[in-house]
Amino acid sequence: MAIAVTPADLVADLTARVRAAIGTSDPVPLHAPEFGPRERAMVTDCIDSGWVSSVGSHVDAFEAAVAEACGTEHAVATVNGTSALQIALIVAGVRPGDEVLVPALSFVATANAVCHAGAVPHFLDSSIETLGLCPLALSAHLARVAERTGNGLVNRNTGRRLAAIVPMHVFGHPVDMAALNAVAEDYGLPVVEDAAEALGSLYHDRPCGSLGQIAALSFNGNKILTTGGGGAVITSNGEWARRARHLVTTAKRPHRWAFDHDEVGYNYRLPNLNAALGVAQMEALPDRLARKRRLAGQYTKAFEGCTGATVFGEPAHCRSNHWLNALVLQDGAEVHRDAILDGLNEAGLMVRPVWNLLNRLPMFVDCPAAPLPVASDLERRIVNVPSSANLARP
Template sequence: MKAAANPNVESVLQGIQQVVGSCSKEHPISLHEPDFGGTQAWAYVKDCLDSGWVSTAGSWVSRFEQELCSITGARHAVVVSNGTIALRLALHLVGVGPGDEVLLPPLSFVATANAVAHLGAVPHFVDVEPNSLGLCPAALAARLEAIADRREDTLVNRETGRRIAAALPVHVFGHPAEVDQLRTLADTWGFPLVEDAAEALASWRGATHCGLFGSVGTLSFNGNKLITTGGGGALLTNDSALAKRARHLSTTAKHPHPWEFVHDAVGWNDRLPNLNAALGVAQLEDLDRRLDAKLLVVQRYAEVFAELDGVELVGEPTDCRSNHWLVSLRFTAEDPLVAQAARLQLLERAHSIGLLLRPVWTPLHQLPMYMACPAGSLGVAENQASRLLNLPSSPQLVEGWEECSHFS
């Protein structure tokens, strides 16, 4: 981290305003806003309306899945109605069930832990590393050595007696976690890896897209994501049998037949409607432009904060390509309470003028429903959570910059 002194809050605020432009309480600037300008979104949605194919069947669903495969390199993509459902279905597919434990980081949106709990399983929190903010391989290895026993073909937490069923790393803010090392640990200990890549469409570690290191990964297309379908999510996998099972269970486990209703398992009605898929296709066609614009946003924030002591941007991990979904500022004061106080001061000042900055999520193990869950030492996650702040990161921020004089 950079120098430990706390920055002048007004200087930080002025730096942000140099990038985002003017705002007010009446015209606020949010973190990441949807934008359908310059796309074929209206034409594609109108096609759904004109044809009558507006629900979970239709050509746009198939086309959206094909486009996701083309962009990510996945052999299979299965689109569903939101990112939490994608996570729940993915965990179910690899065998997570009631009474199992799933290893995951505490620094994530609540949906990561909720998807585990929805299956009757128990989150087991393991610390993060400060660079990518993702699940720390060294912390995971140490935790497994401390609590895990192999009993015949089952990996068990000797402290709780519960089966350790999977690990669920998260690619935070679009930055790839150290998932190659995590996959090695999963292979060594014999449990599946499911990736929460909700924020990481078009993020890569080396030559592999996030979500494709383990058995299955998931994406989100919520309203604040790089690509939004209003709601929506997807499973990515290279496992053909798993993809086939995902499609079956996400469509009520119904066997195809012209009129008979034959269901062979307890399934869910999870599939994404054709209307939403049409929106997704229109934005995927615009993906490269959005990624280029977001890179410009990151570069301009970096320019602004390069000489300002007490803050730094959370950077792109080495040998990775991040989609830079949310640009994150880190207060670097040695004492996390001092950093937290400066962050609160900036939040209050920014919100008073319509600049809707956000702190990182409350760590999951500090939420009331997850306080009693098993956990290792979480010092890094708690330290980082006290000093992180998300900045406006919409690609459309670059519009009109050519008229500004504060950047060359």
């Protein structure tokens, strides 16, 4: 049954509950980075050594730490998560003119990376249980549009090859990867995880980023850990890792002095200066995850009995990193979403809506899309609330 409440009363109630969860009356950002003496020491060491660009020991150490945390054999550090996803798609076999299956409810970088690889995003619906790509909707849609031909799997409506599936773990909540991988295997499609928001999240005790053939991470300033900007391609496929490393280093063949490049490459290598920051940040990952989990619990407790919104909890068989905590507005409250956003921001609480569905952005309106009933509903209901780890109480 839809609730009957005035916008003012709803804003007041939600504001009070968010304040009770975070325990402060001060203005609060959505998600702030954390730095300490260890980060300062590592960056200073990098500056003192003179190795500040894309070659240096900190890059190697950062990549090793990322691979270990994600349960993969290889990590290739890049300048940002979008570039990492673009390279992962290319390495997985996506070619110009292909279509790549992506969730409509995602940050724009997911679709941008597909376009940077020369392909076309093909938008899919979400799951109410995970917020991410819905395996059942994917299976039903492929049954309608996919055709097996001598040139591979094609979209019978466009004639373009269907080249890959990109699940994105929204706010760090893992997609139902077992069901999704089963669909992918049935159709012979590689799975390229967009794990930009999911460092430290587990699905059936396996880290996100190790659940497909290859994945991309982000270390942007608002992520759970940051290198300022930065990303990584992660995989246990040694040949794919080798090619990714080659592509992000301008496709330059190793030589003491020769400038020998054998294909069009990209200057996407993460600088040693950023990697130094990342090494220190990776050391803090266990503590950061523990505090994020406590904060999620604080929100859950503060919103007990709330008739206007519920806190989205981690999916079954998952351990989310709780990168961003999300409220899901209940029936009757969603019509006041913009008033809620205005009211909480005016109260000093930086909150934001979920992203606009990608298929409705002007550059993507002509791209193929499945029916999107769940994603369209979630778009109207989700509000992210302050989620910095330093808001967790001991």
